[in-house]
Amino acid sequence: MRLTIPFRLGSGRRVLAGVLATLAIQTSMVGCDRAPTETLAITKSEVGRVPASAQRPGDPQQGYDALINRAIVTCGLPYDAYRRRTGPQSPNLDLQFPGRTGRNAELPYMLTAHVAESGIELVTSNCLGCHAATFDGELIMGLGNEFLDLTVDPLIAVEGAGAFVAEGPEATEWRRWADRIRAISDYMMTDTIGVNSANNLTLALMAHRDPETLAWSDEPLIEPPPEKPLPVSVPPWWNVGKKRAMFYNAEGRGDQVRYMMLASTVCTDSVDEAAAIDAWFVHVRAYLASLEPPSYPYPIDPDLANEGYRVFQANCKKCHGTYGEDPFYPNKLVALDKVKTDPLLARKGFKEADRFLHWFQRSFYGELSQAAPALGYIAPPLDGVWATAPYLHNGSIPTIAALLQSESRPTYWEFDREGDARPAYDRNQLGWAYRVLPHGKAGATSRNERYRIYDTTSSGYGNQGHTFGDDLRTDERLALIEYLKTL
């Protein structure tokens, strides 16, 4: 048997039908990102109140169905190869979202089946590898996955999958997927398990596409982002309905649907394909905007929580808003010099991303939106915040207790767990159990150990700032924590 496939086709525009890629199994890798403004001129935002912008209407029910059953990433591993590798039974099928139909019912929730134009059935990654996670064994839609291991080289997984791929059209689909992953894999590997690289990954994808035609180019067309991603934590989806702008630096202004779709650009190679996805993605956005946070699953002391409510109103409300009966969320973008958390993500987005802002505004994705980064971070809604540890945009602080008392924040820490098991949930501090370490990554003796250490002395990983809880008395802090459980 032999087979010769020319690898690089000059222009990079491939005629293949619509497979897009991401990798399968635990490392999903699509991204979400940041984008720019209005005309071809790019816009930067001021801090302060984020203005409202109209969203296209959609049907949440239809959106849910599409989210769990339709492929947004249209390249992936041929289904037969997937089966050869997993055997007849997929792993982790006990965790599943209701309503998955057909082939999807037999795939883990973070994978979606898709039939490519070649007729080959593919297994593709979806949003839920990053945007769904378990809490105490229960799968929660929209909860950011803070345990994803993006230190693993995705290219090895994707190329290694070739061991299970048969000759012919199956191999062609696999190669297309693998070639795409190759182009972006260097931009998505983090050096800490749990932190996410979706932002960087999306920028890398932009660099490989013509903004006007969306055609893929094997060679980057603009300077790609730096290889080393800045760490980000995955924000929960149930805040989408309250937030007027997407992303930590609130740069995602205007229509939100296409920002979300940027995650799918791995193999979306034409404006027609993007428009076809856009047509059903308005429903997905409507579904996300309808999501409610989960309820705290353990007992809450109502009197203590009541006291905490007062502490919150006095100290936190002006940025984070009010909750309960008549909620109000101020959509407040707080300047870096006020919040003083690690500035790198905001600074880079503000100063070093203009080429991507231009790309976005010129593309289909920016038609209805204006990406407008600011030198600050949005004070997020705190609904369900007890579930979203670790905290801050870079996930640098393991618990709410530590967030509210800056001298107790660990400089070096890791989750307290065996292997890949989930750590226990700490109901007093609100967060996953962690161990404080005497040394950072430099003191690690193995690669595995190094990847597990969250080292707040690394650039972009800082845990400083947001000291708004420091002046509280111990009893006030306890009460405040109790109150946060009610959100």
Add this chain to the structure above:
Amino acid sequence: MKPWIVSSLSVTLFVLLWVTLTRESGEWVKAPNPSLETLIDLDADGFSPVVGAWEPRFPADHGAHPTFRSELWNLFGWLLDRQGRSYVFQVNLTRLALRAEAAERASAWATNQLFRGHLALILPGVASVLAEERLNRGALGLAGLSSEPVRIWLEDWSLSAPVDSDGLLLEIASDRTGLSLTLNPIKPSATSNDLELFGQGPGSPGFHLYLIPRLAVQGDLRLDGTQVQVQGTAWLDHAWGAISGAPGQLALSRFAVQLDDGRDLMCLELRRRDGSGRPIPSCALIGSDGRVQAFGRREIRLEPVDEWRSPATGARYPLSWRLALQPVGLELSLEPLLEDQELDPALRLWSGAVEVKGREGEAQLSGRGWVELTGLTRSGANEL
């Protein structure tokens, strides 16, 4: 995902010989055996599963693991006689269980196995490889295995682990030549977990694998009736489990290097069989104390600089290599001792000895090594 990777990669490597058994059984039919397809129960369940945390125990693990489907031993060695002339050998032993049998029936394990042995020897002043092969079914009483003492044998070939030492004994006899060698580990064994090749952390790859990158060798070599005393070093690989023969779209090359300064290096390079894409290298540098330092694809440069076309098969093999581990400034060149070390023409498999030279910063380095790779056909695609 981790186990997936290992099983798809490392397997491919160690399995090259297996492919003969499970896929290209046509080659085997030439041997004095009935067609393998009629013998092997390919869908057999009932073999021992390969489960997680595992540490090798010696001498027991040097021996056969007949409750697992398949097993491989590779020994590479570089020997010198008193006059300083070098002899290079490679011994590959493979075992395949034809079907699973109840574990208690020890006798059944012996009769139910297929064994293959292959010897390749490069003698001083001889510009070709001397090769020998043995192929037997346990059932015919011509090959077998035992656990007390630890031993596997095919006719007059055997590998055993004496009870009172942590070493191995290799005995090979044939019409023209013979080897009688004791091999004693100079370094601890390393498992696939220890090597972290391709970023593998703990996880079950679907088979067990350990290697001993450096053993001290002592013994005799017989050649056409004369006997020479030899000593030198060897490298051992041993793997067992559900080693499947189909590498799909992949091909793997393997580089094993023993540096004279006491360090050893193992690299794998994953490629697409059709030659597209860029190969992905991964290396583990094993210090003289056995400590492993792993290198990922972005830290390694591994490039062929020359190619050889086999007159026998027409396959093209990249044979001279440059290898650099950038974080430690190590640069090596690997030159084949002989071009024609095509081990298995049917498989387009080149497996042979290389001389190693290089430097690390200012320091000069030298050593020896073994490279295994599959060839490319004329169209540019790897053929398997």
